[in-house]
Amino acid sequence: MASFFQQQLNLEELEYTNIARVCGHHRNGYLLHTIQGTLTLHANPALPEMTLGDWLLLDQQQHFVRLLERKSLFKRKAAGTKVTEQLIAANVDTLFIVCSLNQDFNLSRIERYLALAHEAAVTPVVVLTKADLCAAAAEKCQAVQALDPFLAVASVNALDQDNCAALLSWCGTGQTLSLLGSSGVGKSTLVNSLLGHDIQKTAAIREDDSKGRHTTTARTMHFLPSGAVLIDTPGMRELQLAECETGVRRTFADIEQLAQQCRFSDCQHQSEPGCAIQQAISSGALEPRRLSNYQKLLAEQARNSASLQQLHAQDRQFGRMVKTLSAASRKLKKGY
Incomplete structure (x- = not known):
């Protein structure tokens, strides 16, 4: 286990918990790899969403304690x-x-x-x-x-x-x-x-x-x-990007650098005068395909990110409503 994960453990956890790694995910739960061998952590609504490669802690009875911070x-x-x-x-x-x-x-x-x-x-x-x-x-x-x-x-x-x-x-x-x-x-x-x-x-x-x-x-x-x-992993016929703006811009660092040389800061890289990117395409230094894919991936991740953020906001709103109703229900029971 790398020091990145070991540094997340306090002294009590080092002594009284077992370290496990997710090596399989099935409908009934997660397959975990531990020093003692493999075991199954049965599905439970209280568990956080996990995936292959995740590190987590188990207590002495092999019950879930917490998920460790991810490196990637x-x-x-x-x-x-x-x-x-x-x-x-x-x-x-x-x-x-x-x-x-x-x-x-x-x-x-x-x-x-x-x-x-x-x-x-x-x-x-x-x-x-x-x-x-x-x-x-x-x-x-x-x-x-x-x-x-x-x-x-x-x-x-x-x-x-x-x-x-x-x-x-x-x-x-x-x-x-x-x-x-x-x-x-x-x-x-x-x-x-x-x-x-x-x-x-x-x-x-x-x-x-x-x-x-x-x-x-x-x-x-x-x-x-x-x-x-x-x-x-199984072959992916569709890989929709979301919350990936940094990754897209890093992948197309050459285009990002060219964009800084455009005459206008809000250049759309179409037919604007002084567009460094269009000049690079005209000279053969940049493929039109690459610019098209850069713009496509940026737009795709922005669209998908907005949809996911809206979903997360709805989930948070629903969670607050459930807590409010639960608190009101407890008060009513105490009143009787």
């Missing part, structure tokens, strides 16, 4: 039209953004995952797979690197354990890693190679569109031989 948290707006927030993984040190180099390759999707990593202050590593199915693998690798000269980019053959050894520098003892990516990009194969044996089910890609089949159906935690912890 991945979350998204729930898929579809529901205005709810979904937790993905907590206390991650490095995010492996897995993307295949075949027809599923998408720079805008990679930028979306980068925004998520930067918002959580987690180190992103773009892992490119299936180079054997792509005739332009080198060009696509260069395109990813062009997103950020300091971005870590690794091209691997997920089926080859020796080839995947390039990722081991991020898999040191005590490190927590997470895999995110679309369905069928080779995450399960990569997990098997990092573990050194097959534990995740895999499937071949479809021949008609080069897309992989969805095999991972639940978030899982694995313990690597190197001493690292690996959290695998």
Whole structure:
């Protein structure tokens, strides 16, 4: 357990509580990993919402005491039209953004995952797979690197354990890693190679569109031989950003810097005179696609954030109403 979490414990907790980590989440509760082994913490309305990677304290009877402050948290707006927030993984040190180099390759999707990593202050590593199915693998690798000269980019053959050894520098003892990516990009194969044996089910890609089949159906935690912890997640067909403005602006730092050079402080980067961003596009220094995705992600996270904040406000109002009614009910009972 890292010092970040140990420093949150007082002397009494160090002596009388047990430390546990969430390694599974099911309908009936949470699966916890402890020094003594694994156990189930049954679902209870009084429990805070938790996710894989969370650290918590249990008393001597293995009852929940409290959730420790998180070092990092991945979350998204729930898929579809529901205005709810979904937790993905907590206390991650490095995010492996897995993307295949075949027809599923998408720079805008990679930028979306980068925004998520930067918002959580987690180190992103773009892992490119299936180079054997792509005739332009080198060009696509260069395109990813062009997103950020300091971005870590690794091209691997997920089926080859020796080839995947390039990722081991991020898999040191005590490190927590997470895999995110679309369905069928080779995450399960990569997990098997990092573990050194097959534990995740895999499937071949479809021949008609080069897309992989969805095999991972639940978030899982694995313990690597190197001493690292690996959290695998099901492929995400939809990753809606919310409360992620800092992450988006960090991902598009080049555009943010250009915007400061525009003639007008409220420049919309369309057809305004003296727009440094449009000048960069005209000169070929900036892709129109990148500006479009920057504006799209900023607008999306603002819209989703506003919806979630409204929901949180409604929840708080409902909670206050329940407390008021409960207090009034107790007074009535005492009066009789």
